[in-house]
Amino acid sequence: MSKFYTDSMLGKLARFLRFLGYDTLYRREQTVDEMLEASKQNNRIVVSSSRSIIQLCKKNDIQQIYLKSTEVSEQLKSIKDKFDLNVIYPPINMRCSVCNGSLTKRSKNEVINRILEGTAKNYEEFWECDSCSKIFWLGSHWEDIKKTIAEL
Ligand SMILES: [Zn+2]
Secondary structure (H helix, E strand, C coil), rough: EEEEEEEECHHHHHHHHHCCCCCCEEECCCCCHHHHHHHHHHCEEEEEECHHHHHHHCCCCCCCEEECCHHHHHHHHHHHHHHCCCCCCCCCEEEECCCCEEEEEHHHHHHHHHHHHHHHHCCCCCEECCCCCCECCCHHHHHHHHHHHHHH
16 A cells, blocks of 8 residues: 655645545655655655655655645545555545544444534544544544545
């Protein structure tokens, strides 16, 4: 399964890739050199909208994809075309949108004290991040994601 390193400005894309189960780092305070180094070491595909960064990747033999569009659906399409992205809904191996940690399925009873009453009433399936302990469920924001994914 491909692993990604998305450049700064591509935070939304990073979250989508994580939802789809792809191990994805997102460049924030890291330098370009750090991003390239980490990508080379861990076989990550650099995703960037900067031509100069793409050139650096090519020079250093790092897999990369250049994105022209600022639309996340277009970005995902480009990645899908080049790297055979597995797009399914609901995803099988979602990762944490916040920290890229892997998620473990939890029963409602296990998380009941950590979610709002309305959430408990409306949802049956929950996941917890192994790294930052954030709780996830397929809430209303999923409708957007579902729509975007369906159009790919
Ligand atoms: Zn997390």
